[in-house]
Amino acid sequence: MRIAFFSPMPPAKSGIADYSAALVPELQKLTSVTVLEDGAYDPSRFDLPLYQIGNNQYHLYAYETALRHPGVVVLHEANLHHLLCDLTIRRKDWDAYVAECEYNGGAAAREYAVRVRALEVGPDYEGLPMLRRVLESAKGVVVHSRFVADEVRQAGYKGPVAVIPHGAWLPESTGRMPYRQRLGLDETTPLVGTFGFLKPYKRIAESLRAFRRLVRVVPDAKMILVGEPHPEFALSALIRSLGLEPHVRVLGFTPIDDFMGYLDACDVVLNLRYPTVGESSGTLLRALGLGKSVLVSDVGSFREYPDDVVLKVPVDAHEEDLIFEYLNALVSRPEMARSLGARAREWVKAECSWDRVAAQYLTFAKAVSEGGAWEESREAPVITAAPEQGDVGVARGAGNPPSNEPEPRVVESETYLKTWATTKGSEEYLDIHLTRLRRTLEITPAGGPEDRILEMGAYMQITPALQSKLGYGEVRGCYLGPLGTTESKTVTSNDGETFTCSIDLFNAEKDRFPYPDDHFSTVLCCELIEHLAEDPMFLMSEVNRILKPGGHLVLTTPNIASMRAIGAILQGYHPGFFQAYLKPENSDEARHAREYTPKEIVLLMLDAGFEMTLLETGPFRDVPKPEEHWVLHLLERYLCPTDLRGDGIYAVGRKTGPVKERYPGWLYS
Numbered sequence: 223m224r225i226a227f228f229s230p231m232p233p234a235k236s237g238i239a240d241y242s243a244a245l246v247p248e249l250q251k252l253t254s255v256t257v258l259e260d261g262a263y264d265p266s267r268f269d270l271p272l273y274q275i276g277n278n279q280y281h282l283y284a285y286e287t288a289l290r291h292p293g294v295v296v297l298h299e300a301n302l303h304h305l306l307c308d309l310t311i312r313r314k315d316w317d318a319y320v321a322e323c324e325y326n327g328g329a330a331a332r333e334y335a336v337r338v339r340a341l342e343v344g345p346d347y348e349g350l351p352m353l354r355r356v357l358e359s360a361k362g363v364v365v366h367s368r369f370v371a372d373e374v375r376q377a378g379y380k381g382p383v384a385v386i387p388h389g390a391w392l393p394e395s396t397g398r399m400p401y402r403q404r405l406g407l408d409e410t411t412p413l414v415g416t417f418g419f420l421k422p423y424k425r426i427a428e429s430l431r432a433f434r435r436l437v438r439v440v441p442d443a444k445m446i447l448v449g450e451p452h453p454e455f456a457l458s459a460l461i462r463s464l465g466l467e468p469h470v471r472v473l474g475f476t477p478i479d480d481f482m483g484y485l486d487a488c489d490v491v492l493n494l495r496y497p498t499v500g501e502s503s504g505t506l507l508r509a510l511g512l513g514k515s516v517l518v519s520d521v522g523s524f525r526e527y528p529d530d531v532v533l534k535v536p537v538d539a540h541e542e543d544l545i546f547e548y549l550n551a552l553v554s555r556p557e558m559a560r561s562l563g564a565r566a567r568e569w570v571k572a573e574c575s576w577d578r579v580a581a582q583y584l585t586f587a588k589a590v591s592e593g594g595a596w597e598e599s600r601e602a603p604v605i606t607a608a609p610e611q612g613d614v615g616v617a618r619g620a621g622n623p624p625s626n627e628p629e630p631r632v633v634e635s636e637t638y639l640k641t642w643a644t645t646k647g648s649e650e651y652l653d654i655h656l657t658r659l660r661r662t663l664e665i666t667p668a669g670g671p672e673d674r675i676l677e678m679g680a681y682m683q684i685t686p687a688l689q690s691k692l693g694y695g696e697v698r699g700c701y702l703g704p705l706g707t708t709e710s711k712t713v714t715s716n717d718g719e720t721f722t723c724s725i726d727l728f729n730a731e732k733d734r735f736p737y738p739d740d741h742f743s744t745v746l747c748c749e750l751i752e753h754l755a756e757d758p759m760f761l762m763s764e765v766n767r768i769l770k771p772g773g774h775l776v777l778t779t780p781n782i783a784s785m786r787a788i789g790a791i792l793q794g795y796h797p798g799f800f801q802a803y804l805k806p807e808n809s810d811e812a813r814h815a816r817e818y819t820p821k822e823i824v825l826l827m828l829d830a831g832f833e834m835t836l837l838e839t840g841p842f843r844d845v846p847k848p849e850e851h852w853v854l855h856l857l858e859r860y861l862c863p864t865d866l867r868g869d870g871i872y873a874v875g876r877k878t879g880p881v882k883e884r885y886p887g888w889l890y891s
Contacts, residue, residue, distance in 0.1 A: 223253045223588060224267065226293075228284035229274035231259055237418075237504040238276040238298055240478070244389055248580035259283065265291050270591045272583075275356065277301055277499075279308040288356055294590055295360040299501035300373035301351040311345075326354045348497055353377050362590035364583070367523030370500035382596040384586040388502040389579040390570035392511045393482060394821065398861055401480075401487040405446065405471070409860045412443040412553040415488035417481065417505045420451045420472070425494035425519065425541070427460060432545035434464050440553055443469065448484050450475040485509055489559055490552045491516045492545075496537040498522035506532075510570045513563035515552050517545065531566045560861070635660045635687060641715040642686055652683060657841045658778065658870055659684050662748055665836055665874055666776050669694035673743035676700060676768070678730065679750045682713050686721035694744070702812070703727025705736070731757045735764045742768050748778045751826075755815035759884055762830035769877045775832060777873045781839050782817035785850040785867045792853070799842070799869075820866040822888070823873050829883040832875030839868030 227249070229242035242257070249255045256268070260283045265271070271293030273284045285305060288295055310319035316339045323335035327350050334350075337343050357363065357379045365371045366388045374383055399409060407413060414433060420426060426447070433445050451457050451472060461470050473484065485491065491509040493516050495501075500522050509516050510531065518524040520534035527534075535544050552559040589596045639659060643649040652659070663684055669675055673694050677685055680699025688697045699711070707727040714720045726736055731754050745765050751758055765775055780799040781787070787797035800814040818826070820837055827834055847869075857864045 223584070223591065224269045225249070225253060225255045225587060226263065226265075226268040226271040227255050227257045227274075228271060228287060229257065229259070230276075230280040231257060234280050235475075236276060236278065236280045238274050239280065240504055241298075241389065242274055244391065244576050245580060245583070248576045249583060251577075252580055252584050258287075263287055263291060270294060270361075270587055272296065272587060274298070275302065275305070277304045277501075279305070279312070281305055282309055285309070285356060289359050292359045292361050294362040294364060294587055295356055296364040297353075297370060297374065298366065299499045300353065300365075300370045300377075301347070301499035302356065303345060303347045303350055303352045306352045307345055322352065322355075323350060326350055326352050348499070351377070351499065362586065362596070364586065365500075366502040367500055367526055369523045369526065373500055382586070382590060384582065384596065386579055386582045386586070387574045388504070388507055389576040390507040390511045390574035392567070392571055392575065393486075393508070395486050395512055396483070398487050401483040404483075405444070405487065407444060407487075410442075412440055412490075413488050414443065414445045414490045414492065414549060414553075415484065416445075416447050416449075416492045416494075417485060417509075418449045418503070420447055420449045420455065420457060422452065422455050423495055423497060425492075425496060425537075425545075426455075426457065428542050429492050429494060429545060430460060430464055430466060430470065432542045432549060433470070434466055435542075435546045436549045436553065437466070437469050439550060443553060445470045446484060446488070447472045448474075448476055448481060482508065482512075485514070486512055488514060489556065490514070490549060493517065493524075494519045494535060494545075495524075496521055498524070507570060507574060510563075510566040513560075513567035515559040515562040516566065517548055528569060530562075531569045533562070556861070635663045635684075635691065638687060638691065639683065641717045641719070642683065642713060644714070644716060648683070651681075654843050654845060655683075657844050661840060661872055662746070662776065662778055663687055663691065665872055666692060666746065667744055667774050667874070668692045669743055671695040674698065674741060675744045675746070676737070676742050677746040677748070679748065680723065680725055682711060682721075682723070685723055686713065686715070686719070688746075689721070690719070697723055699723050699725040700730070700735075701725055701727055702729060705729065705733045730754070730761045730764070732760065735768055737768045739767055740770045740773075742773060743770055744774045744776065745769060746776045748776070750779075751777060752779050752814045752817050753812040758816075758826070759830065759881075759886070759889065762826060763881045763884065766831045766877060766881055771877060773877050774835075775827070775875045775877070777823065777827075777871075777875070779823070779871050780814070780817045780842055781820060781866070781869055781871045783819040783821075783867065784839065784869045785853045786847060786869055788857075788867075789848065789850055789853045792856075818871065820871050820873075823871055825886065825888055827873065827875040829881070829886045829889075830875075831877060831879045831881045833878050834873065835876050836872070836874035837866070838872050839866045840870055840872060841868065842870030 227246060230236050230239040232239050232243050246255055246257060271291055273288040273293060274296045275281050275284055276298050306322055310322060320332060320335040320339060324332035331350055334346055338345050357377055360381060362382045363374055363379060364384050364386050365374060366386065368385055371383050371385050416426060416429060436443050457472060461467055485508060491514045493503055493506045496519050498521050502523055506516060516532050517535055518532045520536045533548050535541055636656060639652060643652040669692055674696040675688050675694040677688065677699045679701060685697060685699055688694050705728040709725045710722060711725055712720060712722040728736060754761060782797055791797045798814060798817050804813050820839060824834055824837060854864060
């Protein structure tokens, strides 16, 4: 499908420009999309135009083209009066403004517009939404909330309407401290923030009065206002009159990187507004994506967010009281703020990711283009539970796993594994690595007689169990060696059980694996990725190739972001598990070239065409280790993540498609 995408793009100071910059790349992964900001439009080159329409001058070209060439109109709010003023009054075409008001609101609206022309009153921005003309020409309408969908229907539109959530940015936090240091704040200072264009309707006066009450009970609390102040809003005078100059700073307009840095530095974000015309807030989605606790006004589209994702403040006589009570609760109970933020991030990850939004856009666009039926859904999004914090945590990758995803199987394996330790060396190795090997078997999906499994770097400790305990019909191993060589290894357990396995030799970073496409149901890559010195994505690409669609990769590796590693580096030692160079007599062994963090393993899987179905950390070696509670204390004090801090990473990915990024920028220079 060929889509003409009409929208302003950065560096335009428009939230919709940022929205489109995030949406377009995801759409382009699914279909042909050409962005048109201005210039001539040739409809013969496209199947459907898609117009991002906002209520300001940045959308004049999209609006005017939408009237001439009907397509799908995306309304980011249920009001275009400011846009029509830019189209008429700013062009000194008062006749057109009066006529447009009459067309939208009848004789009474015309009479009022005549008074506007005489400069007796200002335009009726709130009372006259000016939607009629664009809705009459639209083949379909996309909105971000049920509130705006209902407004569109009340305006008389009979065509298809899709409620597609505003996409959410899911940035990885760089930590609170860098931008707190810019502000001269330490890690314990409570920080509240308001972001975006600083207009009175964002309830700034009410927020400042509530914050003044907070300062009386929490004297070190601070507040930042990040955004361009409205020229008709005497913000500095208001701050001064409330005696808040020592506590409140107006930072003004900031570039997006600084904007996100200050957002990340906050403990609580205020995203209040009234009146509303159903507008969505990119800032709100960014804050939720960062896992921040957020207060919103209980109006319009914001009312539709789940109650356990945001705190809602009614716009009534008790508004200031409730803002204060919420701020006091979140500041005095930081664990409450963190829990709220964690749920928020999980919700937007599940419901508002840009790839999910793009897929919904394309489905609707095809239905409109092909004249197919479109059934509106009024179902509320379902929130998924946030991962528990702790030393061993389970987290999910992109989206939820399919319902038929195999659960980790608990096998009574320790006793069984010990029967295969038949030499002193293998007994010593098993004593140190027993917990890791047992957990590897537990997270490996079970197989059947028709399934094949490959164990990379096979040492034969768990290899027999892949057949006898997990049920795979064919078990194969591989190891570093000359390509084209296959060795047959037979081992006999202390109980007399015999197991034979073919071990193929090749270089996993350079040689094409000697297996057909889509050959294996499961591949184990355990304690191997950290040894690769040149091209780990080659291995990941080949694993993708030899796995069946829907097949699984089980990957385990040391965790460079563990409590142990953090404690080591803070005390001046190297954080790696096996960072030492090898003596010449041990040169046949493989040292660690690069150890990974859990987040990097997620990226590795996603770039290689897998979705994460399991990510956790836990023990890596069964040996005495130093006390690490002091490290946990530091992480908690600075509000750094405390989950996924075990010594070893345990991950399972499911193949969903081809490799997405052969040389990802985070891994290759």
